[in-house]
Amino acid sequence: MSTRIFGSGIKRREDPRLITGEARYTDDIKLQGALHMAVVRSPYAHARIVSIDASAAADLPGVRAIFTGSDIGDLAGLPTAWLIPESDLKTPEHPALASDVVRYVGDGVAIVLADSRYQAQDAADAVLVDYEELPVVVDPHEAAQAGAPQLHADVEGNIAFRWAPFDKDASDAVFAAADVVVSERILQQRLLPTAMEPRAASAQYNAATGELTLWCTSQNPHIHRFIVSAVTGLPENKVRVIAPEVGGGFGSKIPCYPDEALVSWAAMKLGVPIRWAETRSENYLTTIHGRDHVQFVDMAASNDGKILGVRATVYAGMGAYLSTAAPGIPTILHGLLYVGPYTIDNVYCESIGVMTNATPTDAYRGAGRPEATFLLERMMDKVADALDMDPVALRRQNLIPPFADGYDVAAGLTYDSGDYEAAFDKALAMAGYDDFRAQQTQALQEGRYLGIGVTAYTEMCGLGPSQVAGAVGFQGGLWESATVRVTPTGKVQALIGASPHGQGSETTLAQIISSELGFPVDDIEVIHGDTTETPMGWGTYGSRTTPVTGAALAQASRKLKEKARVLAAHLMEANPDDIEYADGSFSVKGSPDQAQSIQDVALMAHLAWNMPEGMDPGFEESQFYDPPNFVYPFGTHIAIVEVDPVTGSIDLQRYIAVDDCGPQINPEIVAGQIHGGVVQGVAQALCEGVIYDDNGQLLTGTMLDYCMPKADMFPNFELGETVTPSPHHPVGVKGVGETGTIASTPTVYNAVLDALSPLGVAQIDMPLTAAKVWQAIQNANGGN
Amino acid sequence: MWPQQFDYQRADSVESALAAIGDNGKFLAGGHSLLPAMKLRLSTPDQLVDISRIDALRGISSNGNLSIGGAATHAEIAASAAVGAACPALAQACGMVGDQAVRNFGTLGGNIAHADPASDPPTALVACGATIHIQGADGSRSVGAQDFFVDLFETDLQDGELITSISLPDCSDCQCAYVKLPHPASRYAIVGVAVCLKMNGGTCAQADVAVGGATVKAVKCAGAAAALVGSSLDDAALAAAAAALSDDIGDWLTGDVAYPEAYRSAMAGVFLKRAISAASS
Incomplete structure (x- = not known):
């Protein structure tokens, strides 16, 4: 075993169980005597419940109980856990079942508990609900206008919050004095997270002990425990939340949903285990959606290409209720990112959270930062166009110069480290930018429309210092804790409070421990996803598990290493200062034949036959780690596309991504994260998008209509990296889980608009479907 | 589910x-x-009455006319040398249905009985003059593909009737092809066009054209065909055929929010040209 395990692209240790079908997900857990829950859901986007008649349903075979909203008075409503300060935030009641008014298609009105899932669904279909339809609004900008249908009596004008902690006068002054101002209305369409595993929840309650166990698809079981305790009234130490194998989340498994509360409540009420798993159709209706911004954006520049300011008014669709973290997404995680990698001295964001008759939105991969990066990069291209400058030259001129330890930006953040131009140059060299422009000109003469998009980005992740969390209203901390526990035979259990669900963290975190302590990586198990087994943690999201949990594990490992050094010295009757360590072995300086392996030391610590004075037995250390700052990965992405002007179809020909996430623990896993992120982001640009009709019916309710990206849409990605360590992180790493999604959407969008520019097309709402591109070409030149 | x-x-x-x-x-x-x-x-x-293992419904035979069992799979048809020789448009269309797993299970009879307007095989069957052979409690009957497809998800098939086979005239002296613009989500046809041409020297002696995807059913397009017959398939003839095509499908045109009628109609003309190009190459 070599310390070079850090940086090695070893295979993911999770994969054998995942690819052989041996992984156990929530719905794989069979509970003796369990009843199955089906939820009766509203077919209307906004309606008053006149009456509910469950009598026929109750008589069907296998039906054990049916409950409506009026039966669950002892189950508290779902809380919102990100309370943005100074935003006049309203948090409308979110009951687990609607008893008065339904506010989106899919809102639950009753639950059926039956012996089998088929019987539960039969009975759910037989519950007769009489509705009186109410007017509907789904567009967040429309919903914020006077006269729009109102969703909640206590949310006047549907405005849940209005957040703008910036100096408006200063912004106005910059724009008034600027040589050039470009403007655009940008639509960040709604997206469906579409984790491969839909949500599921099962609960079991022991009335004698008062203990509830909840198995659920969670990215943060400790937060789920916190919320389930709050809504059921059970003490937190009587609630055990287990996130077994979780098949992806992309943010959609952060929130606590009505369904998790309902299985818990029903298990307590009926005294039998309750199981529930959503169908894909339910997933599309009721699991949170992402994005949904209508943005009005301006960028100011001087004639010589200096970007002077950016400002935006953002109408952010919250959907029918405020989901767990929803208010934080279009505010803290969005407006603070308007500087990007550029020397922009003035930013202003007014973000308005708007209730609509649609599925609640919340964090979706990137969460606020893709929406910021897109507007910034779109406006950079528009400024370049207005100034008749090369968009690459414009970006280069405005990049923040290299810095290694802290850089304050106008939005109030302090970036940790960056060398933006290095990544920029590398990506441009890989793409052959100058040659491409010549090819593009040549192709145009042949009637072919090629385009290139170049995005420079930085983003804030590794969430984050708890003090900042408190200051911005996040109802929790953002530290992580971890325990490194070594058994007498020298095998390692690493217990973490975070809850990875597909990221490969069991591999990367084991690599950190292995490189710190010298245990072979195969001797290290990373244990997560159970509030009783693991120490407290705030969860896996915001590209934070490697930066925060990884730091906790590195520091716990270092404590153990120090203990091992002192114990090894004692065992070898040497001075601790004379002990040398290499590759899991402690030896006395000058006498290399005398050595104690880390495994020897661990055994002796457990036996405790011969301990130094004052040293406790055992070989285990825990560490709470609260990061002193966020981490700020960065890079440059480039896309080359060809547009068929006859059909509007887009061919993505090349995709170049140069990302800097500090030293890479496992380059294969980093590449996998970038590949997946790029695919998700490109899909937003080209094909994904929720469509509601005017009645709030989801028209993209299945994968027949909602376009998931497919492998044949993509070329082989060309990846490169630069390495700029984070100055504050114990091993220098930054998060990389969201960079692909953050950078790729504007990259491909700008490439397509570059290709269309000779045809006079300047703007198309995403996604850039063939029909929309074709229509834009027709509109621009009358079809000629 | x-x-x-x-x-x-x-x-x-x-x-x-x-x-x-x-x-x-x-x-x-x-x-x-x-x-x-x-x-x-x-x-x-x-x-459900499972007919997938009835031998009489399986298989593909070719003696003059081509006969395809109602329960022959899309994969079998796409891979069949006999179909490829006699009616390449149908082989191409069956090869574009779903993905390999779908093609391994899905059958031509099931496909046309379902009559999804965006499915590929119906369009090829209509262009190539297929006949659908049907058996019911009262005996058997046959109906031309053009008349079999009645409307959206609606066919001439009556309750209790079964599609036993689909036959096609031998088209080995024709040039035929099926092309489509796939929906990015489902890969069903936004528009699919099949053409079947008989060339006499450089002149088009006979033409059959059908459109699906853009229409509520697979539609035979006589106007477009007439514009091609007698021409050398030159640009003027292709433009005339594309213009006639929009009239042919006008009554049957359909669309949705993402791919509206105007787009589908325009693409029908584009893909007519691409189908002719594919057939001629």
Whole structure:
């Protein structure tokens, strides 16, 4: 075993169980005597419940109980856990079942508990609900206008919050004095997270002990425990939340949903285990959606290409209720990112959270930062166009110069480290930018429309210092804790409070421990996803598990290493200062034949036959780690596309991504994260998008209509990296889980608009479907 | 995705299948249209009669005319040398249905009985003059593909009837092709066009054209065909055919929010040209 395990692209240790079908997900857990829950859901986007008649349903075979909203008075409503300060935030009641008014298609009105899932669904279909339809609004900008249908009596004008902690006068002054101002209305369409595993929840309650166990698809079981305790009234130490194998989340498994509360409540009420798993159709209706911004954006520049300011008014669709973290997404995680990698001295964001008759939105991969990066990069291209400058030259001129330890930006953040131009140059060299422009000109003469998009980005992740969390209203901390526990035979259990669900963290975190302590990586198990087994943690999201949990594990490992050094010295009757360590072995300086392996030391610590004075037995250390700052990965992405002007179809020909996430623990896993992120982001640009009709019916309710990206849409990605360590992180790493999604959407969008520019097309709402591109070409030149 | 309760039985002959079907039964072949509809409870048969293993419904034969069993799979048809020689447009269309797993299960008879307007094979069958052979309790009958497809998800097939085979005139002296613009989500046709041309020297002696995807059913396009006949398939003829095509499909045109009628109509003309180009190459 070599310390070079850090940086090695070893295979993911999770994969054998995942690819052989041996992984156990929530719905794989069979509970003796369990009843199955089906939820009766509203077919209307906004309606008053006149009456509910469950009598026929109750008589069907296998039906054990049916409950409506009026039966669950002892189950508290779902809380919102990100309370943005100074935003006049309203948090409308979110009951687990609607008893008065339904506010989106899919809102639950009753639950059926039956012996089998088929019987539960039969009975759910037989519950007769009489509705009186109410007017509907789904567009967040429309919903914020006077006269729009109102969703909640206590949310006047549907405005849940209005957040703008910036100096408006200063912004106005910059724009008034600027040589050039470009403007655009940008639509960040709604997206469906579409984790491969839909949500599921099962609960079991022991009335004698008062203990509830909840198995659920969670990215943060400790937060789920916190919320389930709050809504059921059970003490937190009587609630055990287990996130077994979780098949992806992309943010959609952060929130606590009505369904998790309902299985818990029903298990307590009926005294039998309750199981529930959503169908894909339910997933599309009721699991949170992402994005949904209508943005009005301006960028100011001087004639010589200096970007002077950016400002935006953002109408952010919250959907029918405020989901767990929803208010934080279009505010803290969005407006603070308007500087990007550029020397922009003035930013202003007014973000308005708007209730609509649609599925609640919340964090979706990137969460606020893709929406910021897109507007910034779109406006950079528009400024370049207005100034008749090369968009690459414009970006280069405005990049923040290299810095290694802290850089304050106008939005109030302090970036940790960056060398933006290095990544920029590398990506441009890989793409052959100058040659491409010549090819593009040549192709145009042949009637072919090629385009290139170049995005420079930085983003804030590794969430984050708890003090900042408190200051911005996040109802929790953002530290992580971890325990490194070594058994007498020298095998390692690493217990973490975070809850990875597909990221490969069991591999990367084991690599950190292995490189710190010298245990072979195969001797290290990373244990997560159970509030009783693991120490407290705030969860896996915001590209934070490697930066925060990884730091906790590195520091716990270092404590153990120090203990091992002192114990090894004692065992070898040497001075601790004379002990040398290499590759899991402690030896006395000058006498290399005398050595104690880390495994020897661990055994002796457990036996405790011969301990130094004052040293406790055992070989285990825990560490709470609260990061002193966020981490700020960065890079440059480039896309080359060809547009068929006859059909509007887009061919993505090349995709170049140069990302800097500090030293890479496992380059294969980093590449996998970038590949997946790029695919998700490109899909937003080209094909994904929720469509509601005017009645709030989801028209993209299945994968027949909602376009998931497919492998044949993509070329082989060309990846490169630069390495700029984070100055504050114990091993220098930054998060990389969201960079692909953050950078790729504007990259491909700008490439397509570059290709269309000779045809006079300047703007198309995403996604850039063939029909929309074709229509834009027709509109621009009358079809000629 | 939890269907209502239903019974299932497997039939070993066409006769036993017809005897078993009952008033609210459905024939099950590949199940790739029926089972999703049942899982969504859009279709609620009380029993399924599985016809997928009836030998008489399987297989592809060619003696002059081409005869394809109703339960032949898309994969079998796409890979069949006989189909490839006699009617390449149908082989191409069957090769574009779903993905390989879908093609391995889904059957041509099931496909056309379902009559999804965006499916590929119906368009090829209409262009190539296929005949659908049907058996019911009262005997057997045959109907031309053009008349078989009636409207959106509606065919000439009556309750309790079974598609036993599909026959096609030998087209080995034709040039035929099927091309489509796939929907990015489902890969069904936004527009699909099949052409079948007989060339006499450099002149088009006979032409058949059909459009699907853009229309509520596979539509035979006589106007476009007439514009091609007698021409050398030059640009002027192609433009005239594309213009005539929009009239041919006008009454049947359909669209949705993402791909509206105007786009589909325009693309029908574009893909007519691409189909002719594919057929001629």
